Amino acid sequence: MDASLLQLLEKTRRIGTWRVDLKENRLLWSDVTYEIHEEDPSREVTLDEAIEYYVPEHRSIISSCVFAAIDERKPWNVELQIRTTTGKVRWVHAIGEPFFEGDELVGLQGMFEDIDQRKRLELEREFTLQRLQEGERIARVGHWRLDAPGEVFEWTGGMFRLFERSGDRGSPRFDEVVAHVHPDDRAGFEAAMRGTEEFSSEFRIVVDGETRFLRTEGRPRLDDDGTFLGFAGVAVDDTVRRRAQRQVEELNRRLSLALDASAVGVWDWRVDTGRLVWDERSLALYGLEPNEFSERFSAWTAYVTEPDRGPLVDALHAASADGSSVDVAFTIQRGDGAVRTIQAIGDAVAGSDGRVVRMIGVQRDVTEMLQTQRELERSNEELAQFAYRTSHDLKGPLVSIRRLAEFASEDLREERPDDVLRGLSMIEERVDALGSKVRGILDAARADLADTPDEPVAVARLVDDVLALHAPLAGERPVELTAQLDGQTHPHLPRGRLEQILSNLVANGVRYASPERELSFVRVRVSCGPRAIELSVEDNGAGLPDQDPDAPYQMFRRFHSDRSGSGLGLFIVKKHVDAMGGTITHRSSAAGTVFELVLPLAVEGVPC
Amino acid sequence: MLNSVLIVDDDETDRHLLMRDLTRIRVDAPVLECVDGDEALRLLSRYGPDAEESPPRLIFLDINMPVVDGFGFLDAFAKLREQRGALKACRVLMFTSSDLPADRERALGFAFVAGYLVKGEARPGELDRAIQGALAV
Numbered sequence: 254m255d256a257s258l259l260q261l262l263e264k265t266r267r268i269g270t271w272r273v274d275l276k277e278n279r280l281l282w283s284d285v286t287y288e289i290h291e292e293d294p295s296r297e298v299t300l301d302e303a304i305e306y307y308v309p310e311h312r313s314i315i316s317s318c319v320f321a322a323i324d325e326r327k328p329w330n331v332e333l334q335i336r337t338t339t340g341k342v343r344w345v346h347a348i349g350e351p352f353f354e355g356d357e358l359v360g361l362q363g364m365f366e367d368i369d370q371r372k373r374l375e376l377e378r379e380f381t382l383q384r385l386q387e388g389e390r391i392a393r394v395g396h397w398r399l400d401a402p403g404e405v406f407e408w409t410g411g412m413f414r415l416f417e418r419s420g421d422r423g424s425p426r427f428d429e430v431v432a433h434v435h436p437d438d439r440a441g442f443e444a445a446m447r448g449t450e451e452f453s454s455e456f457r458i459v460v461d462g463e464t465r466f467l468r469t470e471g472r473p474r475l476d477d478d479g480t481f482l483g484f485a486g487v488a489v490d491d492t493v494r495r496r497a498q499r500q501v502e503e504l505n506r507r508l509s510l511a512l513d514a515s516a517v518g519v520w521d522w523r524v525d526t527g528r529l530v531w532d533e534r535s536l537a538l539y540g541l542e543p544n545e546f547s548e549r550f551s552a553w554t555a556y557v558t559e560p561d562r563g564p565l566v567d568a569l570h571a572a573s574a575d576g577s578s579v580d581v582a583f584t585i586q587r588g589d590g591a592v593r594t595i596q597a598i599g600d601a602v603a604g605s606d607g608r609v610v611r612m613i614g615v616q617r618d619v620t621e622m623l624q625t626q627r628e629l630e631r632s633n634e635e636l637a638q639f640a641y642r643t644s645h646d647l648k649g650p651l652v653s654i655r656r657l658a659e660f661a662s663e664d665l666r667e668e669r670p671d672d673v674l675r676g677l678s679m680i681e682e683r684v685d686a687l688g689s690k691v692r693g694i695l696d697a698a699r700a701d702l703a704d705t706p707d708e709p710v711a712v713a714r715l716v717d718d719v720l721a722l723h724a725p726l727a728g729e730r731p732v733e734l735t736a737q738l739d740g741q742t743h744p745h746l747p748r749g750r751l752e753q754i755l756s757n758l759v760a761n762g763v764r765y766a767s768p769e770r771e772l773s774f775v776r777v778r779v780s781c782g783p784r785a786i787e788l789s790v791e792d793n794g795a796g797l798p799d800q801d802p803d804a805p806y807q808m809f810r811r812f813h814s815d816r817s818g819s820g821l822g823l824f825i826v827k828k829h830v831d832a833m834g835g836t837i838t839h840r841s842s843a844a845g846t847v848f849e850l851v852l853p854l855a856v857e858g859v860p861c
Numbered sequence: 862m863l864n865s866v867l868i869v870d871d872d873e874t875d876r877h878l879l880m881r882d883l884t885r886i887r888v889d890a891p892v893l894e895c896v897d898g899d900e901a902l903r904l905l906s907r908y909g910p911d912a913e914e915s916p917p918r919l920i921f922l923d924i925n926m927p928v929v930d931g932f933g934f935l936d937a938f939a940k941l942r943e944q945r946g947a948l949k950a951c952r953v954l955m956f957t958s959s960d961l962p963a964d965r966e967r968a969l970g971f972a973f974v975a976g977y978l979v980k981g982e983a984r985p986g987e988l989d990r991a992i993q994g995a996l997a998v
Contacts, residue, residue: 641961649958652981653874660881679874798928811871811927 266366271349273300273361289345289367291337306335308342315347323351323358332368344372386410393490398474399427399446400483406430415467415490417460433458449473449481455491466491515617520599522550522612524573529553538595538618540587556585558592569599573609576601582619594620635808642809643694650687654680693821696753697808700828705747707855712779712786713738715748719755720777723763732766732773732792734759740781745856750829755788757822758848762792765813767845770794785835785853793845805839863890863918863996869901869934870894870923870956875980879921879956886989893917898929902937908947916947919995924957924964931957935971942973952995954978 269286273279280300287294290306307315311333318329328350336342349363389395389411398407406412408424416433418425427446434442435457445452453470471486512519518535522528529550536546539556546552557565561583572579582596599614661676720734727734755777762775770793780787797805797812804810806827809820830837835852866888868876876894883892895901901920908916924931935953942948955968955977965977975995978988 645958645960649872649980652958653872653878656878656981657874660878679877683874809925813927 268367269365271303271363271365275358275360286365289337289343289365290335291339291341293338306337308334308336311335319349319351319361322349326351326353328363332372343367343369345369390414393493395488396486397488398483398485399471401449401481402447403427403483412488415460415465415488416458433460435459435464445469445471446484464492466495517615517617520553520597520614520616522569522573522599524609524611535616538593538616539585540589540591545588556587558584558586565597569612572599572601573612576603576609579612579614582623593618594623639697639808646690646809647687647694650683650690654683654687657683690819690821693819693825697821697825697828700750700753700825700832705749705832707745708748709743710746710748710751711743712751712781715752716755716777716779719752719759722756723759727763727775730763730766730773732763732775734763734775734777736777736779738779738781744781744786744854746786746852746854747833750833751852754826754829754850755790757826758790761822762790762794762846764818765794766792767794783854785851788850788852789847791845791847796843796846797839797841799841802838806837863888863992864915865891865893865917867893867895867901867904867917867920868956869896869898869920869926869931871896871926872923875923875956878980882985882988886985886992888992897926898922898931898934898937900928901934902929902941905938905948905951906941906945908945910947912947916951918950918952919992920951920953921956922953924955924959924968931955932967935968935974939971939973954991954995956980956983 267285267289269289270283271286272281274281278300280298280303282290282292282294282298284294290298292298304312304315314331315333318331321327322329328348330346330348332344332346334342335345344367346366346368347363348366349361351358351361353359385396386409389409393411393415395412395415396409397412400407404427406424406427410420412418412424413420416425416430431439431443438456441454442456445454451470451472453468455466455468457464458467459465467488468491469486469488471484474482474485476482511517512534516534516538518538519532520535521530523530527550529548529552531546531548533543536543539546554562554566565581565583568579568581571577578598578600580596580598582594584592584594586592595616596619597614597616599612601609602611602613604610657676657680661673661680664670664672664676716736716738720736724734759775759777766773766775774791774793776789776791778787778789778791795813805812805823808824810824811818811820827837830850830852833852835850837848837850839846839848841847866883868879870876870879880892893904895904901922905916908914922931922934929937938948938953942951951973952975953971953973954975955965957964957978958980960979960982968974968977976991978991983991
């Protein structure tokens with residue numbers, strides 16, 4: 254090679270040459286080789302020193318390359334790192350070959366290229382690609398390119414991952430991608446990809462039957478003349494965020510529904526400024542429009558009636574002072590005059606300095622709840638009393654039966670057969686009374702059970718059946734039983750309840766018939782309207798004392814010493830009427846008693 | 862001496878049982894019977910200043926009765942005693958199946974109620990002691 258040409262080449266690409274003369278045991282370096290090693294060109298470098306320039310981890314590589322080259326008489330070609338005399342580490346491309354005279358190895362020669370910049374760029378690129386892939390994986394991002402008018406995408410690993418497509422299959426054709434796009438989004442996807450404008454849209458794709466949201470951005474690639482070459486873009490899997498967003502929206506909607514349904518209002522008291530913010534539900538609790546509330550703390554307490562106002566103000570101030578919670582119930586008078594009971598619950602919120610700056614809480618109208626609670630307590634009390642009264646009323650007859658039996662055996666021993674018979678007959682009576690009491694208690698307990706469904710009831714037949722049931726006893730007295738029905742319908746009613754009501758009322762009429770009447774009667778009238786049935790049972794019997802109108806419906810309440818009775822009949826009737834949401838009233842005088850009932854129908858009556 | 866006894870109870874069997882117990886402990890005074898408080902009050906109001914006989918010294922009183930119950934009777938009788946001096950000598954022994962402490966306390970709150978016996982639980986000996994106690998006052 255021409256020496257000057259070689260020098261030119263050396264300068265352009267920083268390629269140095271070297272030669273080892275084994276006969277003279279000398280190493281010769283070109284200028285550029287000295288430059289690459291940053292070595293003084295006047296200094297002669299030995300062969301051993303030349304090896305020492307390689308970084309320690311690469312020395313064995315170059316040695317084995319050289320020995321292999323000599324053995325096999327072929328050149329070597331490796332990229333290795335050297336450390337220059339100034340301590341710089343740089344990449345070099347080392348090429349060399351042994352040369353022989355006959356079979357004798359006489360020297361080595363080769364060239365040295367400084368490839369440090371290229372090698373570093375290469376390594377950096379590799380590292381950048383790795384980071385890109387890692388970033389794509391973590392961020393669930395993919396990059397893509399599409400040439401115009403392109404039929405095949407160019408995808409990075411991230412895109413393959415988003416579509417769960419194996420890299421072995423290569424980048425997909427345009428129509429393959431379209432097939433993955435959700436049918437509703439296909440038109441938009443194709444329009445964006447076939448256009449030339451920058452876009453940023455969300456497309457749904459379906460992968461393995463699962464829908465994913467891909468936020469996709471495409472930027473036009475233009476050449477120097479501004480000619481559109483295609484798109485380069487990025488796609489981000491937005492599914493997780495969309496799901497989270499949907500969940501937050503759902504939670505908010507549910508919270509709002511829950512607050513609406515439970516009519517719970519929110520309040521927020523800025524302790525430092527005294528401002529009190531209410532949401533529309535809080536305002537509704539007080540019967541206020543948004544512009545009717547001044548947002549002052551004092552405006553709240555103004556609605557609170559005495560004696561609750563003072564304790565409420567004290568409780569709120571105490572909680573705000575020591576950072577505790579508050580749970581108070583108080584009575585208010587609303588703007589429209591209605592008196593309600595409100596429960597307010599709240600927590601103190603401390604600022605960064607630990608001082609309480611506000612209290613946030615909820616409030617709700619508990620008027621009905623308290624009322625229900627009181628009713629429940631009353632009902633429990635009634636239940637406890639019922640249990641006591643029933644056990645006590647069952648015990649009574651049992652005690653006397655036992656004593657009668659004792660006396661009977663005593664009479665038997667002392668040979669008083671008449672007294673024995675009398676005692677036995679009394680025992681029989683008591684047993685009958687006990688039986689009827691047990692039946693009454695069972696009926697009363699059943700009246701409390703709610704699982705009696707509405708069904709179409711043939712009222713005429715039911716009335717006939719009830720009257721037939723009481724006909725034998727009525728015949729003895731005698732008492733005339735009659736019934737009159739208006740509006741022939743099959744109303745929807747709990748049949749069992751209606752039967753019990755009617756039967757108890759008719760039984761009372763027969764039992765308490767007055768012996769002084771020439772003709773005793775019990776008259777049943779039923780009038781079936783579309784929304785309610787009206788029932789009246791009238792007798793001309795002994796009548797009820799003129800006292801508390803609720804008294805006859807109380808448990809074990811009896812008014813006649815001369816007739817037997819469990820004292821449960823009207824109690825049972827009242828339970829059934831209450832369960833049906835109806836009403837019962839009575840009028841009574843020396844002429845007799847009329848019970849009047851209204852029983853509402855859940856379903857309008859069906860004409861026969 | 863025990864002139865006569867009044868039993869106020871709507872339950873015929875219970876009246877019968879009490880009378881047999883009285884016979885057993887040799888209380889042989891005549892027994893008057895009333896079926897409720899109202900009937901008893903009407904009977905007792907007849908013992909005015911001109912009455913030939915004195916009212917029964919001992920009244921057995923049930924609580925759970927129709928029309929006027931035991932407490933209704935006690936309230937009305939407390940007033941009647943103020944009008945009819947002859948009734949001041951009457952003593953009431955409760956004879957009831959109620960073992961409610963509230964009932965016992967309420968009944969014994971009347972000065973003229975001398976005892977509280979629970980039906981079926983009071984044995985003849987206890988009945989005897991209660992009668993002696995009532996008459997000793």
